[in-house]
Amino acid sequence: MHDPKHPNPETHAMTRTQTPPTPTTTDSPGPLPLGLSRAARFAHDQPISGLIHIAFNTPGIISLAAGLVDYDSLPLDEVGPLTQAILGSNDAARAALQYGTTEGFDAFRETLFTHLQQLEAQAGGTLPDTCSAKDIVVTTGSQQLLHTLTEVLVDEGDIVIVGWPSYFVYTSALTSFGATVRSVDLDDDGMDPAKLERLLEGIEAVGQLHKVKAVYVVDYHQNPTGITLSAERRPRLLDVVRRFSEQAGHRIVLIEDAAYRELTFDGNAPRSIKSYDTDSRHVALCQTFSKPFAPGLKTGYGLLPEGLTAPVAVSKGGRDFGSSNLCHHVLHRAMVSGVFEKHAEGVRAAYAKKLAATHAALEEHLGDTPGVTWSRANGGMYVWLTLPESIDTSMGGALFNRAVEEGMLYVPGVFCYPTDPTRTPPTNTIRLAVGVPTVEQIHEGIARLARAIAAVTPPLG
Ligand SMILES: Cc1ncc(COP(=O)(O)O)c(C=O)c1O
Structure with a gap:
């Protein structure tokens, strides 16, 4: 069953303690190796x-x-008419088929911000007063956002804390950044703030706290366990991150991956961790259209803490200077027309x-x-x-x-x-x-x- 082209990561995954292989020189002539980074x-x-x-x-x-x-x-009946409506109007078509901006066009970001406020209001919370649509960055799926956040926060050897177990596509990406991954057990209520605290104390005791850059939490119906972080733990988890940030000498960012938030069946999704981040200093809330609408439109977005929007936009800009503008226009129409919610x-x-x-x-x-x-x-x-x-x-x-x-x-x-x-x-x-x-x-x-x-x-x- 083992397929050598697709190695089992158990035997193949590299850890920070291992050095990646360097191309070797041999006496026998052969094809030159690629100079891979x-x-x-x-x-x-x-x-x-x-x-x-x-x-x-x-x-x-x-x-x-x-x-x-x-x-x-999948929204077969919805995406066609939404796209037709754009392409049927010369002005709308030109706007959508032109390059967009790296962060996504302003009206879309406003709509997304309003949407996040509505989700929060349904859960009895509000977004931090200091946040606005300017803190939103639209990305090529939330995966690109997770990757970019890591790129702008994490240097090789830095520490990122995740759940045990966790969403493996992201944790594998962490390995490729050369991050050291540390983990906190999950129970039925998600990540236990007391255990996070103990882990951070241990890291501090060995003089490594300055290396901790982020805590990654999938807090609604987690991939892979289905576990949701309880309402009671949300502010406590953030509190731990805040306290240890003081000692670390920089803001540890809590990456709140809410990919499955809008797939809560009974409508009782708890408030986001972001809603407790009153001065918007720590939490990067990441959401996506992939789960509640269509992954083929490959659109995610983040509400980022103070200071992070610009580096994320610069990094993303260097890669693609903006995701598909047409997809953004389709999704914007889906949202303002109520098609998305329905x-x-x-x-x-x-x-x-x-x-x-x-x-x-x-x-x-x-x-x-x-x-x-x-x-x-x-x-x-x-x-x-x-x-x-x-x-x-x-x-x-x-x-x-x-x-x-x-x-x-x-x-x-x-x-x-x-x-x-x-x-x-x-x-x-x-x-x-x-x-x-x-x-x-x-x-x-x-x-x-x-x-x-x-x-x-x-x-x-
Ligand atoms: C927990 C979690 N986060 C993020 C993603 C990325 O999704 P996308 O890039 O399609 O938004 C996925 C995809 O399955 C996921 O399970």
Whole structure:
């Protein structure tokens, strides 16, 4: 099952303690190596690509692995007319087909700011008084924003603190920046501020606090666990970041990745951490249209703390001087016309149905299996499964191979643990994603997984 083109990051991931390979000189003549940069040599392939390879090459397989969104709730009926309305007017078409500005056009940023205020008001909060649309930067997906924030904050050897486990595409990117990743356990309420505090105290005790640049938190229906940071922990987490910033001698930035905020089924999403950042000094709130609307429009945005908008815009400008202006115009129309909000409601309903089906199927097929537990998120698209420690879920292991033979694919949980040089990830967890499969496929996929688990479970006694 191991595909050498897509190495398992467990064996392949580099840590800061390792030096990236340098091109070697040999006596034998051969093709000259590329003079790859240190960053390129630190980078490694995403673990998920090995799984995609299996998904494409195994007929009939049901993938509960892919992080893609639900096909049926993509806005097919909405994007066409919105785009037509732009292209049907010469002025609107010219504005949209011309270059935009690096941060995104002003009216769109105003609309996004109003949208964030509305989300906050629904949750009983407000945005900091000092924030305005000028603090918004629109990016090519929120991934570009996360990457750019890291680029402007983190030098090689700096420390970024993340959840254990965490969103692996971002933590892999951290590795390519040469950052040292440290991690804090999650429980049912998300990252525990007391544990963050203890970690920072430990880092301070060894004289490294000045290297801590950011704390990264996916605080709504987290990828991979589905966990939401509780309302009570939000101000406390920020408080810890504020206090240790004083000692670090610079502002530690709390990167609040709210990618799944608008997929909260019951409408009871808590206030953002940003809403507690009253002087807007610490929190970079990152959101995206990918989950509640369409990832193909590849548009994310951030509400950034004081001083960060300019360096982010300069860095982004050097890369692309602005994301797709046409996509921004389409999304702007979707927002001001109410199309976005109406559509997002439908998307939430679709995921609510799928997650309910997943929980029901797990109950039916694995409810009586000793040592098997799973998360029950009220939003997003992920379920995190913990199996008995004796079962290794890793890629190429007995359970993984058996699951593929049965005809289902999952993400081995080990991929979701960052490369924290002080820790060894557990090997008995699984991430299930319900974006792509239908309700019927979810039921069948979990029945297959349950058969695979039964097959590799040693008999009792
Ligand atoms: C937690 C999280 N953050 C950010 C992203 C990036 O999404 P995009 O770049 O499409 O906005 C993803 C994508 O799956 C994600 O799961």
